[in-house]
Amino acid sequence: MTWDNAFAWSILPELLGGLWITVQITLAGTAIAMVVGLAVAVIRFSRIPVVSKLFGFYVQFVRGTPLLVQAYIAFFVLPDYGLRFSALATGIVVIGLNYSAYTAEVYRAGISDVPTGQWEAATALSLPMARTWVRIILPQAVRTVVPMLGNYLVQMFKDSAVLFAITVYELMGHALAIGSSSYRYLEPLTIAGALFLLVSYPSSQLIRTLERRLAPSR
């Protein structure tokens, strides 16, 4: 049993359909990760008693546990408590929250890189806290961390393959479905790998360029 070109061509459309789902999961998941991560970072930075510590633990816990098990819990445990969502929606929320713990750390690094003088100036001008964050701190903090967020976007794209385990039909799910129905795994799995590479490699090159472009000029 070796490579069969005709078979490979015949399954390509289905796999491309799977890739499209993977891309959608990644984009939606990234949106969640960016927003939740930012909220978590700001809350942790604000030193609210108990709450900040709790979110610190959230970050540590999510980063210390496997995405697969988190997905299992969301998919198998939550329905027992009346929370039932589609596999796709569950997958997107799980991967988004999973990455929010990582993006929170990225934002935190960006926020702590903002010079103290900026905080002091905002205080001297008696700007309200909300405006200090939105107009002074975050614009400076986010700019420098864009490339790192981009790296996590690429990482999430590849990690989303895990979600086939909770029956999300993305690229990997389609590849395995083709494999089990045709008893040929070589072509679908190889093409799936190639498609992942085809998207992720140029993306990370692009991010590398962006990194150089956005690097703060010293």
Added chain:
Amino acid sequence: MSSDFVSYATPLLLQGLLVTLLVTVLGTILAVVTAFAAGLGRLSQHRFVRWPAAVFVEVFRGTSLVVQMFWFFFALPAFGIQLEPLAAAVLALGLNEGAYAAEIVRGSISSRTAGQNEACIALGMGRALRMRRILIPQSIPAMLPPFGNVMVDLLKNTSLVSLVTVSDLAFRAGFVRNQLGHTTEVFLIILVIYFVLSQVIAFFTKWLERRFALDRQSRSVTKAAGMQPVGAGGT
């Protein structure tokens, strides 16, 4: 939690934990070997060493670990190579994390100050000797924190081996759930176990970092780098 559940699930989960630890240890060994082979390969002067190393690293970083694991398990038989599930899983895990770690090796060695390299050349040291005695030992402290992250990643990713039927912690949890239900308890238990394991790895890496720290305040500096200066009776 009924005592029935406890007496049934405990031995199963413990066996799963052992498999998870085994996969972690084997995967780490393979990852470290791969990291140095590919990382040093990418620093080679010879194109025919540098390019294959670069292709290896980019392919294994650019495709998904899950795809690689299934490829080793399901697609390799097409070439007449049938791997045990455990072997396929460890191979994919070690090579994948090794590819990430290779970039750490390459990055930290190539960011050594030019002065160190030049001093070596001035002393007439060959390339291999320079690497072995000066550049690699000096780079290890810089490698440790990111290596720790890779190890935590590796531990978490061992849960994926359950998908290719290796009976690790995640696999046993699914089994117990199928037999007895108790979905919430089973998955929360293994979630906590994974968390504790990753904290242990993080703690261990912190300890290594302190032990191998290069800065002068840290006690173990000369000993750790294996460069006991002549006549220095410890620090």
